[in-house]
Ligand SMILES: NC(=O)c1ccc[n+]([C@@H]2O[C@H](COP(=O)([O-])OP(=O)(O)OC[C@H]3O[C@@H](n4cnc5c(N)ncnc54)[C@H](OP(=O)(O)O)[C@@H]3O)[C@@H](O)[C@H]2O)c1
């Protein structure tokens with residue numbers, strides 16, 4: 001079998017177009033422009049690329065983008081003061097603090113200082129708790145993007161066996177919650193999981209969020225299963241250049257799977273589209289306006 005390629009790049013463009021339509025209406029009918037603030041601490045080159053492309057796409061959908069680049073040695077007090085300022089700025093509807101933060105900063109403390117209503121990453125403990133109890137929340141962008149692609153491909157996910165490889169707070173755990181919310185039977189695997197190949201072989205849906213280049217080979221995949229590859233790994237391309245690969249070995253997985261997301265062009269662009277969707281949702285909620293449909297979980 002040769003898998004259907006789930007084109008995240010194209011799907012993300014349709015999500016952004018929907019967001020842009022709503023933004024145009026918000027401006028025209030309500031005189032409101034959604035604003036997204038991105039905070040970057042330090043000079044990590046990979047993070048700077050994400051911040052730049054997020055900023056560009058934010059402006060493309062008609063929103064205001066506010067970028068705050070702080071020195072790597074910024075103190076916790078300075079960062080918390082900036083978050084405080086953004087929390088009370090009515091022009092800012094969404095706040096994203098790029099992770100990971102430099103070691104001297106307490107990530108939990110910083111994330112939980114963000115106003116949960118502006119927490120467009122969905123990482124604040126209030127949003128984590130709301131998601132876990134099936135209440136309206138801000139849903140983390142990467143898992144939300146994966147869920148949108150899965151729903152689009154399958155229609156209903158009810159009763160499917162899903163395995164999420166990885167248990168991070170930003171991808172694995174919220175992904176498992178969303179799949180459970182859609183009535184999948186969910187297994188969360190991690191570095192201590194016994195017989196990972198056997199666990200993965202049972203799955204109708206495999207979400208790989210590990211951070212190990214091409215770790216999942218095709219012979220772990222049940223024939224016809226859907227493979228969502230969250231991994232973004234930069235590897236040596238041999239000619240002095242680098243290239244991006246996922247956590248799944250694309251060619252061998254694509255031979256067995258029913259559907260697969262590529263890297264790049266799969267989950268990554270959907271993450272950014274969902275960040276913009278969350279910013280729009282936060283803006284509508286902040287202004288007591290009806291939320292756009294189909295852009296949240
Ligand atoms: N496309 C996107 O938009 C997007 C967004 C976020 C992240 N990512 C990418 O997704 C990947 C995962 O990110 P993350 O932030 O979730 O990473 P993370 O915080 O490093 O978590 C990795 C998870 O993988 C598990 N793991 C590590 N080695 C394993 C192994 N040999 N077998 C099974 N499980 C193993 C770890 O288990 P333990 O808990 O036991 O250590 C951990 O739970 C990275 O490549 C990252 O760049 C992509």
Ligand SMILES: Nc1nc(=O)c2c([nH]1)NC[C@@H]1CN(c3ccc(C(=O)N[C@@H](CCC(=O)O)C(=O)O)cc3)CN21
Pocket residue numbers: 049050096097098099100121141142232244263264265266267268269271272
């Ligand atoms: N606060 C926060 N929220 C996040 O969602 C987040 C972080 N921090 N830190 C880094 C990770 C990794 N994330 C992302 C987001 C988008 C792409 C992305 O657009 N990838 C493109 C290719 C990019 C390239 O060519 O360099 C793709 O097609 O996969 C990748 C990783 C988001 N992540």
